[in-house]
Amino acid sequence: MPMAREQIVEKMMEILGEDQVITDEQVLKESSVDRFRRFEELHGVYTQPIPAAVVYVHSTAEVSAVLKFANEHRINVVPRTGHSATEGGLETAVENSLVVDGSRMNQIIQIDTYNMQATCQCGTPLQVLEDRLREQGYTTGHSPQSKPLAQMGGLVATRSIGQFSTLYGGIEEMVVGLEAVFPNGEITRIKNVPRRAAGPDIRHVIIGNEGAICYITEVTVKIFKFMPENIILLGYTLDRMKTGFELLREVMANGYRPSVARLYDPEDGAYHFSHFAGNKCVLIFMAEGPKPLADATGRAIEEIVAQSEECQKVDPKYIQVWFNNLNWDVSKVAEERAEIVETKNIGNTTEISANWGIINDIYEICVERIRNEIPDITLIGGHSSHSYLNGTNMYFVHYYNVVDCKPEEEITKYHLPIKKIIVEETIKAGGSMCHHHGVGKHRTPWIKDEYGSSYYIVETLKKAFDPNGIMNRGTIFPRR
Amino acid sequence: MDILVCFKVVPDLDQLAGSDWFIDSLLRVETGYAKTILNAYDESALEMALRFSESAGQSVNLTALTIGDEKADIYLKTLYALQFAKAVRIENSVEARFSPEAVASVICRYVELYGKQDLLIMGRQSGVGDNAKTPLLAAEMLKWPCITQVTRVEPGEASRLKVTAMVDGGLVQQTVRTPCVLAVGNVPNAYLRVPTLKEKYACGKKEIEVMDLEQFGLQGIFNCFDTGCELQGLALIDRNREGVIVQGATPAEKARALYDAYLKEWLEQL
Numbered sequence: 097m098p099m100a101r102e103q104i105v106e107k108m109m110e111i112l113g114e115d116q117v118i119t120d121e122q123v124l125k126e127s128s129v130d131r132f133r134r135f136e137e138l139h140g141v142y143t144q145p146i147p148a149a150v151v152y153v154h155s156t157a158e159v160s161a162v163l164k165f166a167n168e169h170r171i172n173v174v175p176r177t178g179h180s181a182t183e184g185g186l187e188t189a190v191e192n193s194l195v196v197d198g199s200r201m202n203q204i205i206q207i208d209t210y211n212m213q214a215t216c217q218c219g220t221p222l223q224v225l226e227d228r229l230r231e232q233g234y235t236t237g238h239s240p241q242s243k244p245l246a247q248m249g250g251l252v253a254t255r256s257i258g259q260f261s262t263l264y265g266g267i268e269e270m271v272v273g274l275e276a277v278f279p280n281g282e283i284t285r286i287k288n289v290p291r292r293a294a295g296p297d298i299r300h301v302i303i304g305n306e307g308a309i310c311y312i313t314e315v316t317v318k319i320f321k322f323m324p325e326n327i328i329l330l331g332y333t334l335d336r337m338k339t340g341f342e343l344l345r346e347v348m349a350n351g352y353r354p355s356v357a358r359l360y361d362p363e364d365g366a367y368h369f370s371h372f373a374g375n376k377c378v379l380i381f382m383a384e385g386p387k388p389l390a391d392a393t394g395r396a397i398e399e400i401v402a403q404s405e406e407c408q409k410v411d412p413k414y415i416q417v418w419f420n421n422l423n424w425d426v427s428k429v430a431e432e433r434a435e436i437v438e439t440k441n442i443g444n445t446t447e448i449s450a451n452w453g454i455i456n457d458i459y460e461i462c463v464e465r466i467r468n469e470i471p472d473i474t475l476i477g478g479h480s481s482h483s484y485l486n487g488t489n490m491y492f493v494h495y496y497n498v499v500d501c502k503p504e505e506e507i508t509k510y511h512l513p514i515k516k517i518i519v520e521e522t523i524k525a526g527g528s529m530c531h532h533h534g535v536g537k538h539r540t541p542w543i544k545d546e547y548g549s550s551y552y553i554v555e556t557l558k559k560a561f562d563p564n565g566i567m568n569r570g571t572i573f574p575r576r
Numbered sequence: 577m578d579i580l581v582c583f584k585v586v587p588d589l590d591q592l593a594g595s596d597w598f599i600d601s602l603l604r605v606e607t608g609y610a611k612t613i614l615n616a617y618d619e620s621a622l623e624m625a626l627r628f629s630e631s632a633g634q635s636v637n638l639t640a641l642t643i644g645d646e647k648a649d650i651y652l653k654t655l656y657a658l659q660f661a662k663a664v665r666i667e668n669s670v671e672a673r674f675s676p677e678a679v680a681s682v683i684c685r686y687v688e689l690y691g692k693q694d695l696l697i698m699g700r701q702s703g704v705g706d707n708a709k710t711p712l713l714a715a716e717m718l719k720w721p722c723i724t725q726v727t728r729v730e731p732g733e734a735s736r737l738k739v740t741a742m743v744d745g746g747l748v749q750q751t752v753r754t755p756c757v758l759a760v761g762n763v764p765n766a767y768l769r770v771p772t773l774k775e776k777y778a779c780g781k782k783e784i785e786v787m788d789l790e791q792f793g794l795q796g797i798f799n800c801f802d803t804g805c806e807l808q809g810l811a812l813i814d815r816n817r818e819g820v821i822v823q824g825a826t827p828a829e830k831a832r833a834l835y836d837a838y839l840k841e842w843l844e845q846l
Contacts, residue, residue, distance in 0.1 A: 370650050371587075371612045417609040421591045434765050441770040467773060474770045497772060 099169045101192050104148040108194070111161050118150040127195045130179065130186035132444075132507075132538060138437050139503035147174070148192040152200050156275060156283055156313045162196055163311060163566075164281030172569045173279075175307035177219050177247035181254065182445070183536025185306050189570035198249050201313065204228060213272055213288055215316040218249025235322035237264030237355075240532075244425040249312045254534040255304035259422065261482045262348075263355035263384065264320065266532065268303050275314035276302045279562045288316045301557060306534050307568040309561045328383040328394035329412040329419070332401055333376040337361050338456045339406050340379050344483045345452045346400045347381070352393050356382035356419075356481075361459075363477025364493045372414045379407065380415055441474060443495035444511055446518045450527030451487035455480070458525050459490050465517045470510060472497040482531065489531040492518055512538065540574040577735075577754075578637045580691065581625045581660075582683055582698040582710075583618035585648045587611070589703060599810045607704070612647055617699025620766035621758075624729060625697050626658060632731045637661045639693070643668050643682055649784055656779040657771035664690075664785045670798040673705030677801040680713035685792045687718060693755065695737070700724060700759040711759035718757070723750065725761035 099107075108117045118124075128144040129137055136143060148171075153159045166173045172193040176186055179199075188195065201217035204225060208214065209232065216225055223244050226236055239258040240246060246256070252274070257266040264270065273288035286299055302310055334340055340359035347357060358380040360369065365378045379401070383393035401407050436442050450458050459478065466476045475495040480488045496510045515538060519529040523545045535543060544551050558565075558573055569575060591610040599605060614622070622640065629636035639662040640655040642648045652663035666682055687693050696718070701708035715722030728740035732751050740749045742761050789795045822837075824830035 366650065368611060371608075371610075371647055411609070413609045417591050417593075417596070418611070420593055435767050438765040438767045439769050472772050474772050476773070495770070497770060 098192070099171065101148045104169075104171060104192055104194065107165060108149055108151050108162070111165060112151055112153070112158060116152045116154070116158075118152070119148075121146075123150055127176075127179075127186075128188045130181040130184060132182060132184040132511075132536065133187065134433070135436065135442050135498065135506045136503045138433055141503045143504050144187050144189065145191045145193065147188045147195050150195040150197055152197050154200055156201075156277060159196065159198070159277045159311050159313055160281040160283055162194065163277055163279050166194055166566050167279040167281070167564055170564055170566060173307075173311075173566055174568050175249070175253065175311045177250040178221065178242070178245050180242045180245040181250065181534070181536065183533045184538045185254065185534055185536040185568065185571050187537050187570070189537060189575060193569075196311065198311070198313065199247060201249075202247070205314070207232065207234075207319070209234060209319070211288075212319050213316050214319050215273075215288070215314065216248055218247065218313050218315065220248045222246055222248060222251060229319055230322060233322055234319045236270065236317055237320045238267060238270060238317070239423075241423050243423050245429075248315045248317075252303055252312055252315050253306055255532060257482055257532040259481065260355035260382070260384075262357045262484075263353045266482075267317075268300065270317040271299060271303055271315060272318060273316040274299060274302050274312060276310040276312050278310045279564065279566050283313075284310075285314075301561075304534070306536070306571050308572045309557060309567055311567075323385065323387070323390075326384055326387045326390040328390055329415045330381040330383075330394065330397055330401075331410040331412055331415040332379040332407040333373045333410060334379055334404070334406045334408070335376060336406065337377055337459060339404055340377050341452065341456050341480065341488065343379060343401055343404060343407070344480060344488055346403075347397055348483050348485055348488075350396070350400070352396050352400075354381045354393055354397060355384045356380060357483045358479055358481045360479040361463075361477045363463075363475055364479050365477070368418055369414070372410055378410075382419075440498045441495060442498060442506070443475070443493060444514075445491055445493050445533075446515050447489055447491045447531040447533055448518060448522040448527050448529055449482075449487060449489040449531040450522060450525060454525045454527060455488055455490060458522055458527055461521050462490075462492060462518050465521070466492075466494060466514055469517065470494075470496065470514055472499045472510070487527075491531070507538075515539065535572045537570045540570065540572065543572065543574060577632060577634060577695070578639070578691070578693045579625050579628070579695045579697060580639045580641055580683075580687065580693040581618075581622050582641045582696070582714075583622060583651070584615045584642060584699075584702050584704075585612050585644055585651055586615045586702055586704045588613045597812055603807050603810055605810070614651060614768065615699055615702040615704075617701060617760050617762075619699075619768045620763040621697045621699050621760040622655065623766050623768045624726075624758075624760060624763065626769065628729050628731070629659075634731075639664060641666070641683065641686060643672060643679060645669050652784045653776070653779070654768075654771060656782050656784075657775040658769060662785060663782075664787065666792075667786055667788045668798065672798050673702075674707070675798050675801055676705075676707045676709035676713055678797045679710050680717055681797055682789070682792065682794055683710075683714045684717040685794055689792065695754055696720070696757045697726075697729075697760060698757075700761050711757050715757040718755070720755050720757050721752065722757040722759060723752065724759040726758045727761060727763045729758060 124146045125142045127150045128146050172190045174188055174193055174195045176195055176197045177199050199219040202219040203217045205215040229235055239260055240256050273286045275285045277283050360378040362375045369378045381397050383390045463476050473496045478490055478492040482489045494514050498506050501509050519542050522529050529546050587607040587610040638660040640660045641664045643666045648665055655663050698711050723739050723741050725742040730738045732738045736751050822830045822834050824833050
């Protein structure tokens with residue numbers, strides 16, 4: 097028999113103390129959703145089951161105690177740190193869930209500049225860690241748009257990626273070791289070493305688990321020397337996305353590693369670049385690192401781009417000013433909320449990845465279908481922002497006016513049909529439906545198509561580590 | 577009813593970092609690297625005109641007018657998609673930010689030559705060239721009444737308008753005859769609505785009316801008005817705020833310290 101809400105709260109207070117257990121109704125409502133349902137939230141509509149409590153954990157031992165209790169009593173647990181998720185991963189999908197918030201576990205444990213790694217607790221804001229490292233001449237190399245908001249545990253749990261990924265890699269390439277707690281209360285530590293070949297790399301059981309397998313409590317990441325004085329910014333306008341993809345490929349296939357390699361289509365770029373690019377695509381590179389390396393990378397990119405008559409170089413100061421304003425902070429989020437309420441115009445994003453041979457086709461078919469099939473659409477465009485030797489990502493940006501529907505119908509009328517088009521076209525072509533936001537709860541209908549025969553592996557992980565299915569139900573794995 | 581809405585495209589100064597605010601040898605601050613936005617008060621004016629046209633109960637012809645270069649065209653195209661009947665740009669690349677008399681003269685000449693406007697709406701001021709004079713000067717030149725700090729306009733009886741404006745201590749509603757000038761003030765959350773792609777495509781081929789100052793007989797006007805002032809120098813204003821971190825071992829201790837040291841006396845005076 098399921099435990100009653102009051103009993104859950106009472107037991108949490110016993111384990112953690114009263115001041116760590118929050119039952120304020122408004123807090124609970126806001127904790128039942130993430131940015132995916134912000135249109136509902138902005139209108140005061142909450143359609144998801146309200147959690148029994150939000151509990152703030154202060155230590156790994158407390159996480160262990162909470163998970164053990166939840167596991168014994170089959171209580172759904174939603175792990176959370178910065179609350180900046182975008183794909184419904186933080187929605188409390190079942191009654192009487194516990195939102196386990198690690199944001200108070202926010203200590204930087206060690207910055208080891210000799211071994212080039214930093215260890216911190218899960219609730220350490222990335223911005224705080226980055227600022228501390230910059231003071232000493234170092235960087236994490238990780239700079240997602242959510243940097244001012246996101247915290248280390250959540251970033252690792254969602255396989256986050258940053259704007260400098262083409263040089264520094266995604267978070268999975270930065271993490272050297274971890275501490276995590278499994279549903280039965282087991283505390284596990286993966287040591288911090290440069291490489292290992294002692295069987296499978298078990299870091300990847302934890303990285304990207306989206307709170308559906310375990311709770312990340314501590315993270316150790318690589319750090320890099322930060323040499324801003326060597327940064328070279330390059331910007332170009334061009335006519336066609338296809339040309340841009342070809343140029344990105346040329347840069348990557350020839351072995352260059354700019355920290356930033358981005359390609360905007362005219363629709364997405366209009367918001368950022370219309371003052372210098374008009375109605376054109378925009379291609380952006382940043383080279384950094386030791387001066388000889390940054391200079392050589394910058395020169396090589398210029399030579400590669402010069403082969404295309406389509407590209408016109410722009411003053412890098414335009415790119416610098418744009419780049420300085422790219423990230424989201426609390427004030428930008430607040431302004432966005434006011435604007436959505438007033439205009440009923442809301443924007444979301446869907447990110448996918450694919451090999452060079454198919455990326456342009458996916459881009460074109462998705463844009464065309466959304467333009468033609470989705471009502472009230474005000475913008476459909478996108479950009480590639482993370483490139484690899486064998487392909488790149490596409491970050492679709494879609495805005496629409498919410499017309500003639502209740503706030504709670506916005507997702508089914510607009511957002512999910514858009515996602516469906518992008519995900520289905522991407523999987524059909526052979527790409528991946530998620531590049532860096534995670535699966536969350538709204539791409540689970542396609543999770544088996546995403547994995548194909550390898551779904552057996554990920555499904556078995558879930559069954560093995562979370563046999564009672566208490567970890568973030570409905571995330572990654574569809575609810576039965 | 578014919579309504580002319582005048583607007584200005586400005587750089588988004590929030591995009592500029594502290595280090596971008598350097599003053600060059602010609603006593604200028606380079607703002608051209610920042611993306612452009614609609615002047616916030618003008619954005620409110622444009623949305624106000626659209627709302628009025630929806631509630632007017634009669635046919636309303638909206639014209640949007642701006643002075644500047646082709647950077648404004650993307651905004652004019654958007655206004656076509658939002659059902660403005662005419663989108664007009666008066667070509668000018670000369671510094672006009674500090675010449676409200678010249679700007680007002682151009683607006684008036686447009687009204688005289690092409691207008692028959694019943695109502696002129698524009699933002700009260702701009703963050704760039706913040707003189708707050710243009711609507712008042714335009715009203716004076718046209719010999720029309722002007723209401724400032726307008727937050728709302730609604731149709732009234734017998735072709736009159738009900739205009740809500742901010743005054744010291746509150747709001748006042750006035751019933752006015754047209755023609756008149758409305759200088760739009762601080763309207764809360766008055767964002768311009770967003771047209772759909774279909775609306776944009778439907779107007780995609782509609783040409784923006786680009787005019788030049790010669791057509792108005794006003795060539796060189798932006799060099800004509802002498803402000804009587806000569807710029808001698810510019811200096812940055814130090815806007816850094818002082819801060820105190822309240823000390824305490826627990827949130828309760830910090831709250832107590834905050835109350836005792838800062839809030840108590842202030843609250844007692846209320």
